[in-house]
Amino acid sequence: MSTFDPNALECLAAIVEEGGFERAAVRLSITQSAVSQRLRSLEVQVGTVLIVRSRPLKATSAGRLLLKHAMQMRLLRADLERDLKDLAPGVASGGHDVERISIAINADSVATWVLPALTGLARQGLGLEIITDDQDFTIEWLREGRVLGCVTTLKQALRSCKMVPLGAMRYVAVAEAGYAAAHCPDGLSPHNFRDVPFIAFNRKDDLQAEFIGQVFHLNRVALSQLYVPSSEGQVRAVVAGWGVSVLPELQVREHLQSGRLVDVAPGHALPVELYWHCWNLDSVVLDALTGALTAAAAVSLTPAPARAVK
Secondary structure (H helix, E strand, O other), rough: OOOOHHHHHHHHHHHHHHHHHHHHHHHOOOOOHHHHHHHHHHHHHHHOEEEEEEOOOOOOHHHHHHHHHHHHHHHHHHHHHHHHHHHHOOOOOOOOOOEEEEEEEHHHHHHHHHHHHHHHHOOOEEEEEEEEEOOOOHHHHOOOOOOOEEEEEOOOOOEEEEEEEEEEEEEEEEEEEEEEEHHHOOOOHHHHHHHHOOOOOOOOHHHHHHHHHHHHOOOOOOOOOOOOOOHHHHHHHHHOOOEEEEHHHHHHHHHHHOOEEEEEEOOOOEEEEEEEEEEOOOOOOHHHHHHHHHHHHHOOOOOOOOOEOO
């Protein structure tokens, strides 16, 4: 089996992660020409193209395999640094940049329970990169080898990965108290939900329609939607009276208790089950991430079976 140059592998990863050769060069503190040369050397060694020069740049199938290998090498280095710190706490890391450990997590989890879960690891010096996407799509980042783990709604473990149930986030439909009094004083109904705008995260966000479909037993739901691509921004938009939104109960609990927001579909909640997926590797870093996330989820989310599936 060929041995790949670690610098060339990191160059490939930088091109994909940064979305271009110029930004990869800045990140690696080398010239753009050197980035091209390293990639070309890797492509010659593999015997195929690794990057499609499109907008945005995309890794080919072979490129994704090598990207996953680069991530594994990064994880091994992070494990080594962690072990060395345990053995010799006073030893410096040798001036190297902290290894970046990338995970994909849905924005609502980042806005509620995930950051407190990862605070201890961040304070220990773990170089985390959190990539946000819709909970139904974070799995694609793991499938493509661009992250080491993800929080997703997909239950089935990918090949060479393990899955741990985290629990369910409860979503409720809320509106600012004055807005609700003016537009849906008796709450949402099959007759008025089409008359109010729903504030969604982006066009991938189908929670609004899923909630309404479940509450009113509808197979197809057409909503008037506004898009605010930020979990915190969605809450602010609702508080400002933009319309209705289906949001995590964890995120709006204080607003509901204060009366600033009201539940416009009382008695109804949409539970969204979440799962942690990561590569099935013997790694102290992955074990620490898994432990931190599952412990926090046990406190914040509705309990789910805790058995890991490999």
